[in-house]
Amino acid sequence: MDPLFLAYSYFRRRKYQKCVDICTQLLEKNPYDQASWTLKTRALTGQVYVDEVDVDEEGIAEMLMDDNVIASVARPGTSLRGVKPGTGQGAPSQGVRPMSQSGRPLSGFVRPGTQSGRPGTMEQAIRTPRTAHTARPVTSASGRYVRLGTASMLSNADGPFINLARLNFNKYAARQNLAKALFEYIFHHENDVRNALELAALATESCQYKDWWWKVQLAKCYYRLGMYRDAEKQLKSALKQDEMVDSFLYLSKVYVRLDQPLTAVETYKSALEKFPGETSLLTGIARIYEGLNEMDNAVKFYKEVLHFDNMHVEAVACIGTHHFYTDQPEVALKFYRRLLQMGVFNAELYNNLGLCCFYAQQYDMTLTCFERALSLADDQTLGDIWFNIGHVALGIGDMNLAYQCFRMALASNNDHAEAYNNLGVLELRRGHIEQARAFFQAAFVLAPHMYEPHYNFAALADQLGDLQSSYNAAKRAVDAFANHTDSKDLLKQLKQHFSLL
Template identity: 65%
Template sequence: MEVSVSMDPLFLAWSCCRRRQLQRSADICSKILSESPFDQMKSMMMMVMLQAAWSLKTRALTEMVFVDEVEVDQEGIAEMMLDESSIAQVARPGTSLRLLGTSQGGAPTPAIRPMTQSGRPITGFVRPSTLTGRPETMEQAIRTPRTASSARPGTSASGRLVRLGTASMLTHPDGPFINLTRINLAKYAKRPNMAKTLFEYIFHHENDVKNALDLAAVATEHAQFRDWWWKVQLGKCYYRLGLHREAEKQFRSALAQQEFVDSYLYLAKVYQRLDQPITALNVFKQGLDHFPAEVTLLTGIARIHEEMNNVISATEYYKEVLKQDNTHVEAIACIGSNHFYTDQPEIALRFYR
């Protein structure tokens, strides 16, 4: 005699989400919501189950298109040509990431080492900020030759964000899962757990920064400005909108309430976009005081030194990274590349192996 055992649909959806079967998890939640629509006459237990299914589906849809906001985005023509955040047109040597052809390492970079368009040595690891150089004029930017690893000169990370905003049309041909034009943000702001899930859905899946900012502002006010998480989200929205000084205030306010690694990374990201690498280095070092030997903070310091052509200091910090994580691909590649271009191919071969 065969006995069939059926699993609870909500638990099955949760299990699928944990196993990264996101589409299946969203489909199961959709079935739960369609079979038991929200109704005022439902029991309290049923309402809790429907809210859980709604939150889980929102989380699954968000995870499908989630992109880590910590990484510094590549600047396009709009950011390069219309940048109004620069303090000085001609920065002092060693204080700018946009000053071409400088070396701060105490020893000149070997001439045999290939350079990027911005005049910096090839790092051995491709990152968004090292893909292309910074053109001096609009004509130069438009005439920049395209390569297999770079996007069109007229596009940047903003194009990726616009494409992410169309994810709802792909997952829901009949319309978006949540109609943002009719949603009551103040109602959700009173429910912290659902509000945080909804914010990430709006910010990452729908790419609607305005509504995400409104929700974060209302939720921050409802929390009486004591929730550091909402301040970080406000900073992310301000950064996406190009309001870097407002983002800086929010990240610093969040750090004053709660020391968190991501807050330091976001704040340093703001200073890098403002072309203040020395301040960004200080932020990373402040983070190391609270989180000693944190790999992401050490990597951020090494990247800045590398972008400023201080290859010697960058290599030292990458070695510190390897002491904490000996499988860190970026550190291995950058140290190996540095040894290769300083006439030590046998040592570079060890790292690459």
């Protein structure tokens, strides 16, 4: 069998390492074999390729030094930053849906940016750990014509595959069959955005600005460099030449980074006119409405996603989460069981099934689901599962078990603010005032966006006669959650105290 044909077969089956090994052997025999060089370049790119439309995690620099903020206080419903709980449509009746530090409701489906908010200080940003992480087939034949390349295609065994410092970008930009593979290699594998931008600019000029693909690549480079308005211009120019779904998705992503969610929604809706029923566009609209805390609109679009793709895991999970936080655990249980039938098998799903069974009063299945969740949990999820088991223990009135579960949550995750708050409540019931105060303080230091520890600390300080501390804590609770009636009542009571004094 022809080795290049075998390498191409491995590439199509996504066995990239075997493809790279065969191409390396071919290049050792003939370093100027452009077909092998291009295929190896695409295989190396395929090993690290990530669809950047979905993956978008803000780093510390973007969060703390954002030059694109137009106003510090935006009009309600026009900004994804600083969304207050309870201000959107369809506010939950069962307590409050958990919020991130920025005020966004935690999604039912883990995506970059959904589990952590925008920190207000460098200390909070450093304390919050963050994780980060289709090439075209190359046709070949056994009797192919091998054309000679340039010396920049040569690679040393101990050095990099392509020496970017020796590349003549003008020559490669004029050869579209090599330029696109080389760009993806530089952008994704080498992560060298500036060289990728130079190649994309020269290639765009070489094709007389008529290739929409290069304009999208220019926009991707500008986006990586934080030049969002330049990225917007390139994407709009690309859409005038050829309307593609990816171009609309990238343009909406730019508007989200510019904190213009309503413009992003308009872009998605205009794309739906060209591509009706495209689930990626409908999902994008639902995510934005979820970020704006307009849960009714979000669920409406998630249901529309399921109309076109009834196996869409994110839509099923988010609808299930919405029903759970609107006092419908039985309905949420159906959606989570659907995920189980679809083959989703992880600790988070069994944890949610356990909570739904508990609130639906199906106690026989509750502990079974939590046991399965504990057996599948890793270090990141173990603390949350123990915390939820502690809530089940509180529901059945076993305070000792609840205390042990919250302790286990802290043993798994020492920064679990909710566990600190609940331990403070249990210590207060036992009459241990100082321990309760310490737990409440630890909770609101770790999670200043939570209103519960602020309110509990205010109530405790009021009992102890420390009116100034109680007033400050109650004010922080109202700021954290403006619609919390108990905090407002306590604040009014304390104001009366101060007026009497």
